[in-house]
Amino acid sequence: AQTVTQSQPEMSVQEAETVTLSCTYDTSESDYYLFWYKQPPSRQMILVIRQEAYKQQNATENRFSVNFQKAAKSFSLKISDSQLGDAAMYFCAYQNYGGATNKLIFGTGTLLAVQP
Amino acid sequence: DAGVIQSPRHEVTEMGQEVTLRCKPISGHDYLFWYRQTMMRGLELLIYFNNNVPIDDSGMPEDRFSAKMPNASFSTLKIQPSEPRDSAVYFCASSRAQGPPQFFGPGTRLTVL
Numbered sequence: 767a768q769t770v771t772q773s774q775p776e777m778s779v780q781e782a783e784t785v786t787l788s789c790t791y792d793t794s795e796s797d798y799y800l801f802w803y804k805q806p807p808s809r810q811m812i813l814v815i816r817q818e819a820y821k822q823q824n825a826t827e828n829r830f831s832v833n834f835q836k837a838a839k840s841f842s843l844k845i846s847d848s849q850l851g852d853a854a855m856y857f858c859a860y861q862n863y864g865g866a867t868n869k870l871i872f873g874t875g876t877l878l879a880v881q882p
Numbered sequence: 883d884a885g886v887i888q889s890p891r892h893e894v895t896e897m898g899q900e901v902t903l904r905c906k907p908i909s910g911h912d913y914l915f916w917y918r919q920t921m922m923r924g925l926e927l928l929i930y931f932n933n934n935v936p937i938d939d940s941g942m943p944e945d946r947f948s949a950k951m952p953n954a955s956f957s958t959l960k961i962q963p964s965e966p967r968d969s970a971v972y973f974c975a976s977s978r979a980q981g982p983p984q985f986f987g988p989g990t991r992l993t994v995l
Contacts, residue, residue, distance in 0.1 A: 801982070810986065811975075868915075868977070868982075875924070
């Protein structure tokens, strides 16, 4: 069974600085997707960024980028120029590619605080 | 285009009562998922549908939980009878057949007293 581990329960960053959130996963599959979701206090789950395992290039979305290390099964999220609105719980998630199992498997989350 | 719609946003009920949570997926999405979020267990999948047919209900905790999708634009998650340990945030999500991502609704916060 696939698992997702986020080893940092809480992180803090100064406004305008850069922070990296860690995520590792375990799977025997070769094709899969990885995601970072953001959950602000409103509790809405917001997709931040996605990565297809077959793509070697790391995904980037504006100030958000990932460092995808397939061999190490590592998928970290880097937030550049942190803003107060980035404060939220961040979840790393895994999904199999194709097949009958489409569920997302989530990590336990990292609570990010942004200090002004 | 409207996102995933869930109702109610908040539900407070007493133990033993029936609770029905509702979800309208994004138009054109073929997959619908029900997740539950608790402090103890985090986010976990309860059940998901493809083209209105339940595919995997292995996450449904027990027979008190049931889910239906009578048509492509509506799904319900019912708990009968409800218990205090059912208190959680319940999310509905949908996605296209072509693949991810899953888009989440705002969630329903359920409190069972």
